[in-house]
Amino acid sequence: MSTFLALLSRDAHVARRNLVPLLLQILLQPMLLVFVFGRVLTTSGYMPLEYKSLLLPGIVALSMMLAGIQAVAMPVISEFQFTKEIEDRLLAPIEIEWVAVEKILAGMIQALIAGLVVVPAAWLIMGRGLALTLPHPFLFALLCCAVALLSSAIGLTLGCSIGQTQIGLMFSLVLAPMIFFGCTYYPWSALEKFPILQKAVLINPMVYSSEGLRSALVPQFPHLPFPAVAGGLLLFNALFVSLGIRQFRRKAVL
Amino acid sequence: MALGIRTEGLRKVYTSAPPSATPGRGIVGTPFAWRTASARRQKVEIVALDSLTLEIAPGEIFGLLGPNGAGKSTTVGILTTRVRPTGGRAWIGEEEVWKRRVSVKRRIAVVPQRPNLDFALTAREILLFHGAYFGIPPAERQTRARALLERFQLTDRADQLVVGFSGGMMQRLSIARAMMHEPDVLFLDEPSSGLDPQTRLLLWEIVREYGARGRTIVLTTHNMEEADDLCGRVAIVDHGRVIALGDPEALKATIPGGHLIRLQLAPRSPELLEALSRTPGVTEVRPVGAAGADVYADRGGPLVPELLNRVLAAGAGVSDVHISEPSLENLFLHHTGRSLRE
Ligand SMILES: Nc1ncnc2c1ncn2[C@@H]1O[C@H](COP(=O)(O)OP(=O)(O)O)[C@@H](O)[C@H]1O
Numbered sequence: 026m027s028t029f030l031a032l033l034s035r036d037a038h039v040a041r042r043n044l045v046p047l048l049l050q051i052l053l054q055p056m057l058l059v060f061v062f063g064r065v066l067t068t069s070g071y072m073p074l075e076y077k078s079l080l081l082p083g084i085v086a087l088s089m090m091l092a093g094i095q096a097v098a099m100p101v102i103s104e105f106q107f108t109k110e111i112e113d114r115l116l117a118p119i120e121i122e123w124v125a126v127e128k129i130l131a132g133m134i135q136a137l138i139a140g141l142v143v144v145p146a147a148w149l150i151m152g153r154g155l156a157l158t159l160p161h162p163f164l165f166a167l168l169c170c171a172v173a174l175l176s177s178a179i180g181l182t183l184g185c186s187i188g189q190t191q192i193g194l195m196f197s198l199v200l201a202p203m204i205f206f207g208c209t210y211y212p213w214s215a216l217e218k219f220p221i222l223q224k225a226v227l228i229n230p231m232v233y234s235s236e237g238l239r240s241a242l243v244p245q246f247p248h249l250p251f252p253a254v255a256g257g258l259l260l261f262n263a264l265f266v267s268l269g270i271r272q273f274r275r276k277a278v279l
Numbered sequence: 280m281a282l283g284i285r286t287e288g289l290r291k292v293y294t295s296a297p298p299s300a301t302p303g304r305g306i307v308g309t310p311f312a313w314r315t316a317s318a319r320r321q322k323v324e325i326v327a328l329d330s331l332t333l334e335i336a337p338g339e340i341f342g343l344l345g346p347n348g349a350g351k352s353t354t355v356g357i358l359t360t361r362v363r364p365t366g367g368r369a370w371i372g373e374e375e376v377w378k379r380r381v382s383v384k385r386r387i388a389v390v391p392q393r394p395n396l397d398f399a400l401t402a403r404e405i406l407l408f409h410g411a412y413f414g415i416p417p418a419e420r421q422t423r424a425r426a427l428l429e430r431f432q433l434t435d436r437a438d439q440l441v442v443g444f445s446g447g448m449m450q451r452l453s454i455a456r457a458m459m460h461e462p463d464v465l466f467l468d469e470p471s472s473g474l475d476p477q478t479r480l481l482l483w484e485i486v487r488e489y490g491a492r493g494r495t496i497v498l499t500t501h502n503m504e505e506a507d508d509l510c511g512r513v514a515i516v517d518h519g520r521v522i523a524l525g526d527p528e529a530l531k532a533t534i535p536g537g538h539l540i541r542l543q544l545a546p547r548s549p550e551l552l553e554a555l556s557r558t559p560g561v562t563e564v565r566p567v568g569a570a571g572a573d574v575y576a577d578r579g580g581p582l583v584p585e586l587l588n589r590v591l592a593a594g595a596g597v598s599d600v601h602i603s604e605p606s607l608e609n610l611f612l613h614h615t616g617r618s619l620r621e
């Protein structure tokens with residue numbers, strides 16, 4: 026247990042040292058999106074004002090997803106490179122699986138922080154017209170944790186499956202489709218006119234994250250029913266946590 | 280408490296190419312679906328360890344000696360839980376390594392062949408966090424880290440990130456880190472490769488001192504002098520097998536004659552080799568290369584005139600003579616026909 030906490034405090038220490046670049050990395054992209062879609066397009070009248078409220082949960086989900094994935098995948102990729110920085114931790118007196126769990130937990134915390142920072146920041150940038158409600162704060166917190174866990178588990182899976190040279194590919198081949206078909210900028214029901222696509226995007230874990238947060242923050246808009254969100258998040262969490270740990274073990278033990 | 284080490288028929292077959300040797304680490308050769316069919320078909324199988332059986336006594340300074348690719352690092356990897364053996368078993372003390380990984384890890388430390396320092400941390404933090412992983416209380420961690428930084432002459436750079444450290448400094452820090460939790464068994468994988476002579480002497484002194492405190496130390500090397508100087512016993516490893524084992528002196532005594540006189544003959548004939556081998560004091564003569572002959576003898580220099588006489592009497596000439604004293608290098612050459620350094 027003390028070993029696990031020490032591993033966690035090592036990651037916290039490193040994250041704190043890189044706080045400013047880390048925050049910029051987490052915040053910049055969502056804030057640009059918020060400004061262009063949530064402020065410029067709505068104020069100029071190209072988008073209805075309600076779009077602000079529809080967009081916000083998607084942006085929160087997106088920020089958490091990106092933050093979690095990057096917080097885990099990037100260090101894991103570089104630490105497993107030929108410098109083998111991770112070895113000191115693999116040799117710590119703890120099962121290797123716990124080192125993987127620690128990575129997931131650390132990424133999850135960073136994703137949650139990203140979500141926590143993005144909500145007020147987006148609020149400020151979007152200006153008036155945001156209609157957020159929080160009828161079930163506890164449920165919202167639970168959803169956030171599920172999304173955060175999902176993001177860092179995906180990060181671990183990706184980080185342990187690709188090499189340094191493929192980071193660019195990861196962004197363009199995996200993350201971009203995941204974001205654009207992840208119901209971040211539109212609700213799932215907006216895909217009704219594209220029935221095949223609408224079914225197909227259900228394999229995208231991002232869908233359940235955005236729709237879940239949408240159901241918690243702006244229930245006035247259409248969203249996936251709760252059982253679907255809960256089931257999707259549960260399923261993908263189980264899948265990626267186990268996949269991530271497995272990939273980590275395969276990468277760690279020769 | 281000193282712990283012994285035992286291995287029984289250790290075998291390791293890697294099923295992928297070593298990381299550094301993977302050609303064009305681009306898109307191919309990744310666990311992704313777009314791995315080409317041909318890449319999947321040509322399955323590599325590298326037998327790193329064939330059947331390695333060893334017994335290292337508690338408190339011993341033991342050397343694994345062998346050329347590159349002999350399987351030394353793989354052996355260390357298995358004994359430190361980092362490599363899963365394909366076959367065979369290994370014990371540290373009473374505990375079987377693969378089955379009891381956590382408690383084994385608690386009692387060992389390893390200085391890897393290539394420094395694997397945590398680049399996100401400073402030198403002192405590396406030691407402190409390492410101590411924390413091993414559950415050492417904070418005050419004790421600080422004290423130990425300070426002492427080790429001092430001992431390894433790193434105090435003035437202690438609070439800098441290790442990214443800018445020289446190879447020698449990283450190596451020293453790796454060793455300091457390994458000693459942080461005072462392991463019962465210390466593994467050093469080619470500890471002095473890449474060290475300047477001064478640091479090497481410091482390292483040897485520290486290793487001896489640590490050994491004198493009753494700890495078991497296993498070091499791998501392809502440096503004869505190091506094995507000879509430091510190790511109570513050495514195992515000579517080649518192609519994943521132990522080909523000779525014993526204390527350096529005894530091992531050297533097993534080479535016929537001990538001294539090696541390498542002659543370049545012009546020309547070399549079977550009759551000449553025969554004549555050379557009948558020289559008093561010569562125990563064995565082996566042809567090497569196109570025109571060379573390795574003469575194993577119980578003397579070195581004093582035998583040369585007599586050997587030359589015989590060569591001249593056979594109507595041949597000598598273009599080069601090289602004499603070496605009994606050494607592990609010669610021992611290796613004798614067992615494998617190859618030099619350790621190639
Ligand atoms: N991670 C790895 N994957 C595949 N092959 C490896 C790996 N590590 C070592 N090998 C191969 O195993 C053999 C033994 O290597 P190693 O144990 O590193 O030898 P040494 O340390 O004595 O130089 C070599 O042929 C090497 O190429």
Ligand SMILES: [Mg+2]
Nearest residue numbers: 351352353392
């Ligand atoms: Mg090696």
